[in-house]
Amino acid sequence: MYETIEVSQEGRVALIRLNRPKQLNALNSTVAREIIAATEAIEKDHTIGAIVLTGSERAFAAGADISEMAGKTASDMIEADFFAEWERFTRCRTPKIAAVNGYALGGGCELMMMCDFAIAGEGAKFGQPEVKLGVVAGMGGTQRMTRLIGRARSMEMHLTGRTMGAAEALQAGLVARVVPDAEVVSTAMESAKLIASYARATVRTIRDTVMRAEELPLAEGVHYERGLFHRMFGTQHQIEGMTAFLEKRAPRFQEG
Ligand code: CO8
Helix, strand or coil: CCCCEEEEEECCEEEEEECCHHHCCCECHHHHHHHHHHHHHHHHCCCCCEEEEECCCCEEECCECHHHHCCCCHHHHHHHCCCCCHHHHHHCCCCEEEEECCEEECHHHHHHHHCCEEEEECCCEEECCHHHHCCCCCCCHHHHHHHHHCHHHHHHHHHHCCEEEHHHHHHHCCCCEEECHHHHHHHHHHHHHHHHCCCHHHHHHHHHHHHHCCCCCHHHHHHHHHHHHHHCCCCHHHHHHHHHHHCCCCCCCCCC
């Protein structure tokens, strides 16, 4: 069905694997179209509660496809609004975990940062090397990396184009966890299965609220969160979750 990705399902979790290993999973327009189409299809599937996005052992993704971009003019880029389609990926509310082995460079690192969090292998390498290509990051790298790891570190990464290893990425807050390379996908799947075991509506609300922290001033964010908290009372998931706790049993969330 897809040319550049493989999609499978394990229980309530979908696994999307980038499959252009010879090009180190460079993100060309087919990959973009397919990842977005797959994510949007998963979004509509009520049997799926979380997504794991991964690449190969050598590369999560080594960036946007340079051979596809190299000959373009500014008019071409503006006309196509190049990379704008990725906003559809970030709009999908199903939690997305990036499982990263090998290179996550340029657009690859940006795709990882578009996910809700990342689990990386000990050998993973991150970077925004666009400066070496004479351009700025185009898929949100300057914005998301700065929010995740702060201006000093983000500026240094963008201006030098150097790569950062997994231990440094963990310490900086670029990734949530680092595990042995061979355990990256299984750890991400485990985490995704746990998320998918909770009520979908609750998970989406929590995810949306955390995402708002990047956009809103503190007082507005806290007010927004409290309003959602109040409105969850009397819902079937709140009743079941709290009743189960008081009855000392596991909750059984019914999906409607
Ligand atoms: N695009 C296209 N092809 C790639 C890419 C890429 N980003 N990365 C690797 N490849 C290809 C190589 O050309 C090579 O192909 P071939 O075998 O046909 O020669 C194959 O993958 C294997 O790569 P290498 O032989 O180079 O493997 P090495 O192990 O020697 O090196 C590296 C691995 C270090 C990852 C190296 O391939 C590299 O530096 N790649 C490019 C990394 C990069 O610069 N990424 C950023 C791209 S730009 C971007 O993502 C955002 C652009 C923003 C533009 C804004 C426009 C609006």
